[in-house]
Amino acid sequence: xxxxxxxxxxxxxxxxxxxxxxxxxxxxxxxxxxxxxxxxxxxxxxxxxxxxxxxxxxxxxxxxxxxxxxxxxxxxxxxxxxxxxxxxxxxxxxxxxxxxxxxxxxxxxxxxx
Amino acid sequence: xxxxxxxxxxxxxxxxxxxxxxxxxxxxxxxxxxxxxxxxxxxxxxxxxxxxxxxxxxxxxxxxxxxxxxxxxxxxxxxxxxxxxxxxxxxxxxxxxxxxxxxxxxxxxxxxxxxxx
Numbered sequence: 114x115x116x117x118x119x120x121x122x123x124x125x126x127x128x129x130x131x132x133x134x135x136x137x138x139x140x141x142x143x144x145x146x147x148x149x150x151x152x153x154x155x156x157x158x159x160x161x162x163x164x165x166x167x168x169x170x171x172x173x174x175x176x177x178x179x180x181x182x183x184x185x186x187x188x189x190x191x192x193x194x195x196x197x198x199x200x201x202x203x204x205x206x207x208x209x210x211x212x213x214x215x216x217x218x219x220x221x222x223x224x225x226x
Numbered sequence: 227x228x229x230x231x232x233x234x235x236x237x238x239x240x241x242x243x244x245x246x247x248x249x250x251x252x253x254x255x256x257x258x259x260x261x262x263x264x265x266x267x268x269x270x271x272x273x274x275x276x277x278x279x280x281x282x283x284x285x286x287x288x289x290x291x292x293x294x295x296x297x298x299x300x301x302x303x304x305x306x307x308x309x310x311x312x313x314x315x316x317x318x319x320x321x322x323x324x325x326x327x328x329x330x331x332x333x334x335x336x337x338x339x340x341x342x343x
Contacts, residue, residue, distance in 0.1 A: 119268075147331050149331065154336070154337070155336055155337070156316050156318075156334030156335050156336050156337055157269070157316070157334045158334070159331030159332070159333070162331060202268060202269060204331075213259075213271055213274060213284070214271075214331075214332060216261075216268050216269040216270075217268055218266065218267060218268035219268045219269075
């Protein structure tokens with residue numbers, strides 16, 4: 114039973130345009146969400162997070178939006194750059210609950226020059 | 227960079243042999259995790275530790291065991307390697323479990339690519 118779903122295995126966008134990566138979750142107990150970025154032959158690195166008490170969190174070119182009623186979050190990258198080409202993982206957990214992140218399967222983003 | 231290293235970085239082993247992967251941290255973090263990454267499956271938790279000698283199973287723990295005798299080291303052992311355990315293995319650390327994740331997320335090592343032939 115997949116609790117965190119990233120239904121798009123891949124996404125291709127042009128440099129300078131917006132990249133939108135989507136993530137859905139099924140466990141209503143999740144109240145904290147994170148995005149990780151992974152380059153080939155490297156470990157995932159933390160990118161941005163959001164608590165369920167917010168609906169938006171912004172960090173430079175990266176913004177995460179959370180729609181609790183739809184159990185959906187999205188990561189916006191504006192403007193996209195070739196260096197953003199990587200696999201992006203969505204992750205979630207329950208604060209005060211299990212001390213474990215649950216990851217989605219990832220979306221491979223390719224930003225074309 | 228956070229002080230987390232995995233060894234070896236690459237390993238080829240034969241079916242049926244035991245294999246041990248090592249994760250070493252210099253951050254004195256309480257929580258340590260082992261994940262495997264496979265195409266179409268993303269990152270799946272194998273085992274984790276919430277302190278010295280305190281470990282628990284993740285979602286794909288069959289065929290794996292772990293040990294943590296010191297804060298800085300978390301070992302993953304494949305008791306009898308099978309081809310289905312060919313994967314990339316990542317270790318991660320967290321200062322305080324979900325608390326650490328809340329502030330900056332887990333910190334991952336660079337991975338160990340294991341091939342079982």
